Amino acid sequence: MSTHTFLKVRGLARRFAGAAKPVFGNVSFTIERGEFVCVIGHSGCGKTTILNILAGLDSATLGEVTMDGREVAGPSLDRGVVFQGHALMPWLSVRGNIAFGVRSRWPDWDRAKIDAHCQKYIDLVHLTGNEAKKPSQLSGGMKQRVGIARAFAIQPKMLLLDEPFGALDALTRGAIQDELVKICAETHQTVFMITHDVDEAILLADKIMLMTNGPEARIAEVVVNTLPRERSRHDIHHHPHYYRIRNHLVDFLVHRSKLLQEGRGDDAANEDPPRLVTPGLSEGAAAEPSREPQLKQVK
Numbered sequence: 001m002s003t004h005t006f007l008k009v010r011g012l013a014r015r016f017a018g019a020a021k022p023v024f025g026n027v028s029f030t031i032e033r034g035e036f037v038c039v040i041g042h043s044g045c046g047k048t049t050i051l052n053i054l055a056g057l058d059s060a061t062l063g064e065v066t067m068d069g070r071e072v073a074g075p076s077l078d079r080g081v082v083f084q085g086h087a088l089m090p091w092l093s094v095r096g097n098i099a100f101g102v103r104s105r106w107p108d109w110d111r112a113k114i115d116a117h118c119q120k121y122i123d124l125v126h127l128t129g130n131e132a133k134k135p136s137q138l139s140g141g142m143k144q145r146v147g148i149a150r151a152f153a154i155q156p157k158m159l160l161l162d163e164p165f166g167a168l169d170a171l172t173r174g175a176i177q178d179e180l181v182k183i184c185a186e187t188h189q190t191v192f193m194i195t196h197d198v199d200e201a202i203l204l205a206d207k208i209m210l211m212t213n214g215p216e217a218r219i220a221e222v223v224v225n226t227l228p229r230e231r232s233r234h235d236i237h238h239h240p241h242y243y244r245i246r247n248h249l250v251d252f253l254v255h256r257s258k259l260l261q262e263g264r265g266d267d268a269a270n271e272d273p274p275r276l277v278t279p280g281l282s283e284g285a286a287a288e289p290s291r292e293p294q295l296k297q298v299k
């Protein structure tokens with residue numbers, strides 16, 4: 001097992017040309033190998049910009065990113081990205097879209113090996129039988145699954161997901177979330193994922209980073225998800241920590257993110273690197289009034 005921290009982000013800031021202030025400043029965090037980390041924050045705080053910098057698609061104004069001991073200085077097949085809007089190549093079939101990256105990753109593989117490898121990931125996301133279809137013949141959920149299969153198929157060291165299920169209906173979203181939980185359990189994939197959905201974050205993440213509002217956004221704290229790893233969408237809310245974590249996240253989004261940006265929040269949220277918080281275990285959280293009973297009735 002490796003002893004070094006897998007992803008290190010130190011003092012990251014990004015100011016776009018013409019803007020008076022940076023979108024975010026002094027963003028530092030780490031991700032261990034095999035960890036699933038979600039980032040939550042209001043629109044415009046810079047989540048996608050951070051993801052683009054991790055992907056090597058954008059450059060920071062200040063700060064540095066290292067992955068597996070190497071500086072991230074440009075795009076690499078070591079990082080698989082799933083974008084919000086699938087970004088498939090419309091002229092290629094499902095198999096063709098997935099094979100494109102596989103061929104670049106393993107240029108010496110023959111056709112049969114590439115096809116077999118692609119098929120494994122097509123089956124994994126339950127698209128068997130749709131191999132020859134073009135993106136225009138697929139539903140939104142199917143396209144998103146192609147995007148996920150394409151990212152997984154190159155077996156990246158890290159997966160970067162930008163609200164991958166944001167545009168999907170609730171049923172499809174749940175089904176793909178379940179698949180992602182299974183795939184990550186099988187592959188121990190390291191993941192950085194942006195989401196606006198607190199329930200999705202609690203279902204999937206080991207840690208949830210909370211960002212203050214922009215400009216000059218920062219990571220106020222990192223919430224440790226204390227729910228046991230074997231999680232199911234159907235009964236996760238029965239765990240005693242579930243509503244404590246959920247209430248903590250919602251409270252941050254509704255109240256604290258704005259107060260912190262205005263300099264009226266708690267000083268602990270200025271720590272660098274950001275402090276770890278365990279709402280399921282801390283005394284403060286245990287004393288919080290729970291909104292659980294009201295929600296229990298709708299079980």
Ligand SMILES: Nc1ncnc2c1ncn2[C@@H]1O[C@H](COP(=O)(O)OP(=O)(O)OP(=O)(O)O)[C@@H](O)[C@H]1O
Nearest residue numbers: 016017023041042043044045046047048049050214
């Ligand atoms: N290329 C660019 N040039 C100028 N400004 C940009 C550029 N890309 C992003 N921005 C600005 O940076 C800010 C952060 O954008 P970003 O997309 O990273 O936020 P976000 O937190 O991911 O938002 P959302 O949740 O809505 O996707 C926004 O104000 C946006 O207008």
